[in-house]
Amino acid sequence: MMGIIAYDILPHMPELPEVQTTVDGINTLVKNKVISDIWTDLNNSSARFGDCIKNPKFFTQFKNRLIGKKIIGASRRAKNILIDVIDGKDKETILIHMKMTGHIMYGSYMYDAEKNHWYPKAGQIALEDPFNRFLHLVITFTNGKQLVLSDVRKFAKVTLVESYTKEFSHLGPEPLEKEFTSAVFLKQITRFPNKSIKTSLMDQRLISGIGNIYSDEILHVARVLPNHSVKNVSDEQLSAIYKHIKPVLSKGVKFGGDSTSDYRNIYGERGKFQGKHAVYRRTGQKCARKGCGGIILRKVINGRSAHYCPLCQK
């Protein structure tokens, strides 16, 4: 390694599999822990951010309402993390959207008062990680350990919610739920006929949780070019896309998410899905489909980079 820290800043937010991996990690490691203190350095912004911890007034409330409460479990809706906490009958839900570069870890961290900065204590995976420099929210528990938010670009949104339904009313169905039938998919995906199929797959109003990586991967296995308008995608192609949504997302969860960039799981470890890409960020390389021989191309669609094989995707 020669002391060189080799890492790329390739910002892409956690998508469904990454968020699910984090939620599973919280349920494994952080359940029943009682909050004793909360620190942030994001609460120095103007009030224009509304009810989130970037608003200093809100952060004070956030802290007061959560200290003394116990984590009872985490769940996921779209790319949002929901953490339920309780103190007697007094229940709150912490809502975290990791946006571009956020990720959450649990371990032992120490505070440097002079620098107003937190560091992982020795002997932890996170210590080796270049992203440990960007801790912006630290929740300390009565056992002395911390749940931390690392976020290079500080886009993550952290708040408290009372009503899930109100908060998430604009979101499309969850693709891994059994209610996500072929009929539901067809109804949703055809809502904006003039948009590209890739853009529609990533539209959170149509389907929840799919972003740039998984939309590219789904379209590759379904053999559909990303730039086609939805109205020009055949019924056969739409059913192929539907057929592959669940397996591709489940594969992402199975491999612990994608760490092409900054994503880390609750232990500070990388996921392994980046080693499984057929197309995403494989521009100029050979198509992963056996016997295809195509070379992966990259094209900007609606301001986002799409990766695809011009030979086997039609």
Add this chain to the structure above:
DNA sequence: TGCAGTGTTGCTTC
């Protein structure tokens, strides 16, 4: 040295 690229959401404007 400076600026485009990186990806997502939500707000503004039309």
Add this chain to the structure above:
DNA sequence: CGAAGCAACACTGC
């Protein structure tokens, strides 16, 4: 209603 453009932010690579 919708689409398109941009801001939120940090850092890299050219």
